[in-house]
Amino acid sequence: MTKLNGEFELIKHITAGPIRKEVICGIGDDAAVIKYGNKFLLLTTDTIVENDHFSFSYFTPEQVGIKAIESNFSDIAAMGGKPLYVLVSLVLKSDSTMHMVDGIYKGMRKRCKQYNVDIIGGDTTHGDVNVITITLIGEIDKKYLCMRKDAKPGDLIFVTGLLGASTAGLHLFRREIKGFEKIKAYHTTPKSRLDVSWEIAGYANAMEDISDGLASELRNISEQSKCGAIVYADKVPIDRQTYMAAQACGENALDFALYGGEDFELVYTVSKERSKKAYGYCVGEIIKGRSVHLKKGNRLTKLTKFGYDHFKKNNSK
Amino acid sequence: MTKLNGEFELIKHITAGPIRKEVICGIGDDAAVIKYGNKFLLLTTDTIVENDHFSFSYFTPEQVGIKAIESNFSDIAAMGGKPLYVLVSLVLKSDSTMHMVDGIYKGMRKRCKQYNVDIIGGDTTHGDVNVITITLIGEIDKKYLCMRKDAKPGDLIFVTGLLGASTAGLHLFRREIKGFEKIKAYHTTPKSRLDVSWEIAGYANAMEDISDGLASELRNISEQSKCGAIVYADKVPIDRQTYMAAQACGENALDFALYGGEDFELVYTVSKERSKKAYGYCVGEIIKGRSVHLKKGNRLTKLTKFGYDHFKKNNSK
Numbered sequence: 001m002t003k004l005n006g007e008f009e010l011i012k013h014i015t016a017g018p019i020r021k022e023v024i025c026g027i028g029d030d031a032a033v034i035k036y037g038n039k040f041l042l043l044t045t046d047t048i049v050e051n052d053h054f055s056f057s058y059f060t061p062e063q064v065g066i067k068a069i070e071s072n073f074s075d076i077a078a079m080g081g082k083p084l085y086v087l088v089s090l091v092l093k094s095d096s097t098m099h100m101v102d103g104i105y106k107g108m109r110k111r112c113k114q115y116n117v118d119i120i121g122g123d124t125t126h127g128d129v130n131v132i133t134i135t136l137i138g139e140i141d142k143k144y145l146c147m148r149k150d151a152k153p154g155d156l157i158f159v160t161g162l163l164g165a166s167t168a169g170l171h172l173f174r175r176e177i178k179g180f181e182k183i184k185a186y187h188t189t190p191k192s193r194l195d196v197s198w199e200i201a202g203y204a205n206a207m208e209d210i211s212d213g214l215a216s217e218l219r220n221i222s223e224q225s226k227c228g229a230i231v232y233a234d235k236v237p238i239d240r241q242t243y244m245a246a247q248a249c250g251e252n253a254l255d256f257a258l259y260g261g262e263d264f265e266l267v268y269t270v271s272k273e274r275s276k277k278a279y280g281y282c283v284g285e286i287i288k289g290r291s292v293h294l295k296k297g298n299r300l301t302k303l304t305k306f307g308y309d310h311f312k313k314n315n316s317k
Numbered sequence: 318m319t320k321l322n323g324e325f326e327l328i329k330h331i332t333a334g335p336i337r338k339e340v341i342c343g344i345g346d347d348a349a350v351i352k353y354g355n356k357f358l359l360l361t362t363d364t365i366v367e368n369d370h371f372s373f374s375y376f377t378p379e380q381v382g383i384k385a386i387e388s389n390f391s392d393i394a395a396m397g398g399k400p401l402y403v404l405v406s407l408v409l410k411s412d413s414t415m416h417m418v419d420g421i422y423k424g425m426r427k428r429c430k431q432y433n434v435d436i437i438g439g440d441t442t443h444g445d446v447n448v449i450t451i452t453l454i455g456e457i458d459k460k461y462l463c464m465r466k467d468a469k470p471g472d473l474i475f476v477t478g479l480l481g482a483s484t485a486g487l488h489l490f491r492r493e494i495k496g497f498e499k500i501k502a503y504h505t506t507p508k509s510r511l512d513v514s515w516e517i518a519g520y521a522n523a524m525e526d527i528s529d530g531l532a533s534e535l536r537n538i539s540e541q542s543k544c545g546a547i548v549y550a551d552k553v554p555i556d557r558q559t560y561m562a563a564q565a566c567g568e569n570a571l572d573f574a575l576y577g578g579e580d581f582e583l584v585y586t587v588s589k590e591r592s593k594k595a596y597g598y599c600v601g602e603i604i605k606g607r608s609v610h611l612k613k614g615n616r617l618t619k620l621t622k623f624g625y626d627h628f629k630k631n632n633s634k
Contacts, residue, residue: 023402023437026436027438049445085340120344129408135452
C-alpha cells in the first residue's frame with residue numbers, strides 16, 4: 001500500500017483517523033490491520049498503470065500479472081503476515097485482447113498458487129488506459145505483527161537482498177540497451193520475500209517492504225518510530241551486474257538502491273541481541289533523532305531526497 | 318462487483334474455481350463470501366472511470382466519491398450484509414487538484430459515516446485517466462446470506478424502488494437538456510438500499526442489486542438459480558418524471574429500467590407465503606425454465622438483450 005504522496009497527506013478528508021475501535025492501523029503502514037475474531041486481518045491495495053508502472057513494450061501480459069500480485073504480496077510480507085484472498089479490478093482499453101487478459105490472469109494465478117492464495121472476485125470495466133488494481137487480504141497472529149512504528153534506537157537495520165536491480169532494469173529498457181537479461185528480469189518478474197518474512201517477523205522490531213527505495217522506506221520507519229537512521233553506503237548490497245548496468249546507463253547504482261524502487265525486498269530493524277540470527281545484510285542502524293543519514297567513509301550526510309514521487313514531472317519511471 | 322463481461326467469462330485463467338475450502342462463493346455474485354471465524358466475510362470491489370462512469374462536466378468531486386462508495390455499499394446490501402471497511406485506490410491525472418481529491422474523499426466519508434464504515438487505507442498513483450477503485454469488506458451472519466442462486470420457481474420478484482431514473486439522468490446530461498433536477502440527482506448522488514436490505518434478508522430467497530438494469534440482474538438470478546423469470550411490464554415502478562425525461566430524450570423509460578443501470582435498488586425473490594410483508598414493488602415471478610420473459614398485456618416476449626456491455630462500441634454511457 002503506497003503512502004499518499006506529498007501534499008495529499010495534508011488533506012483532512014483523506015487523513016481522518018479510524019472510527020471503529022477494532023481498526024489497529026489504518027492509512028500509514030504497508031497494510032491496514034483489523035482485529036477480527038482471534039486474528040488480525042491485513043488489507044492492502046496496489047494499483048499499476050500502463051506506461052507509469054509497466055509497459056507492454058517490454059512486459060508480457062503474464063509478467064504484468066506477476067508484478068501486480070507480487071507488489072501486494074510484498075505489503076503483506078512487510079507486516080509478517082500470510083496472504084489469503086485476492087480481488088482483481090481491471091480497467092481495459094477498447095483494443096484489449098483475450099490473449100492479454102488471459103496472460104495477466106495466468107501470471108497472477110501462478111504466483112497465487114505458490115502460497116495457496118485464492119482470486120475470489122473482481123471487476124472488469126472499460127477505460128482509456130489499462131489499469132490493474134489488486135486488493136489482497138491476509139492474516140497474522142498478533143504476536144508476529146511487524147509495524148513501521150516499532151524501531152528502537154540501537155536497532156540494526158537489515159535488508160533481505162540485493163537492491164537497485166529493478167530500477168537498473170527499467171533504465172535499460174527505457175534506453176533500449178541490449179543484454180543484461182538478469183537485471184531486466186528483476187524489473188519484469190519481481191518476487192516478494194514471503195519466503196523469509198514469516199521467519200523474520202519472529203525477531204524483527206519494525207519492518208517495511210522496499211517499493212519506493214531504501215531511503216524512502218527508512219524515512220517512513222524513522223517518522224513513525226520517532227527516531228533516526230544511518231545507512232552505511234558501502235554495506236548496501238548491490239549486484240555487480242547492477243553496477244555495470246547503471247554505468248551503461250550513465251547512472252549511479254547506489255542512487256538506484258536508495259531512491260529507485262520496486263525491489264520488493266524487505267527492510268527491517270532488529271535489536272543487537274537478536275541480530276546474530278538475522279537474515280540478509282546489515283546496512284545501518286537506528287539512532288536517536290528524526291533524520292536519515294548516509295555514511296560514506298567517515299562522512300555523514302543527512303538525506304533530503306526520498307524515492308520516487310508519482311506526481312513529480314519528468315520522473316524517471 | 319460487476320460480472321466479468323461477455324467473452325472474458327470464457328477465459329480459463331479468470332474462471333478457475335476457488336482453491337481454499339473456506340471460500341463459499343468466489344467470482345459470480347455481488348460479493349465474494351468467505352467463512353471466517355463464526356461469521357462470513359463479504360468482499361467486493363468496484364471501479365469507476367472518468368468519462369465512462371462519471372464526468373466532471375456534471376459531477377462534483379463529492380458526488381463522484383458518493384457514487385464510488387454507494388455502488389460498493391449496494392453490493393454488500395445485495396448479500397444482506399453489513400459494510401465495515403473500505404480501501405480506496407485513486408489513479409489521478411497530472412492536472413488533478415487538491416480540491417478534487419479532497420472532494421472525492423469528503424463524499425466517501427460522508428456516506429461511510431452513516432453506516433459506521435472506516436476508510437482504512439488505499440493507494441494513490443498517477444495515470445492518464447482518473448480512476449477510482451473501492452474495495453469494501455463487510456460481514457454477515459450465515460443465516461441471513463442472500464445469494465443469486467437461491468431463487469425458486471413460484472417465488473415472486475420484488476424491487477425496492479423506482480427504476481430507470483439514473484439512466485434517464487445520464488441521458489439528460491449527455492444531451493444537455495435543462496431541468497429535471499430530481500431525475501439528474503438519481504444519477505449523480507445514488508443511494509444504496511442498506512436502509513432496507515437487512516430486513517429483506519430475513520425473508521428473501523435470492524437477492525441482487527440493480528447496477529446493470531433489471532433484465533440483466535434477472536438473467537443472473539435465473540442462470541444461477543437454474544430457473545426462469547417473467548417481468549410484468551406494467552408493474553415495473555417508474556417515476557412520472559422519468560417518463561417525461563425519457564420522452565424529452567426521445568427514449569423509452571421502460572428500456573431505461575430494464576437495460577439501463579446504476580439504480581442501485583435491490584431485486585429479490587420471495588416465496589408467496591412470505592411475500593405479504595415484503596418491501597417494495599412486486600414486478601414478476603420466478604418460473605421453471607431458464608429464460609427471462611417480459612409480459613406486456615397478454616403477450617410474453619423472451620428477452621435477448623441484457624443491460625449495458627462495457628466493451629460494446631457506441632454504447633449509451
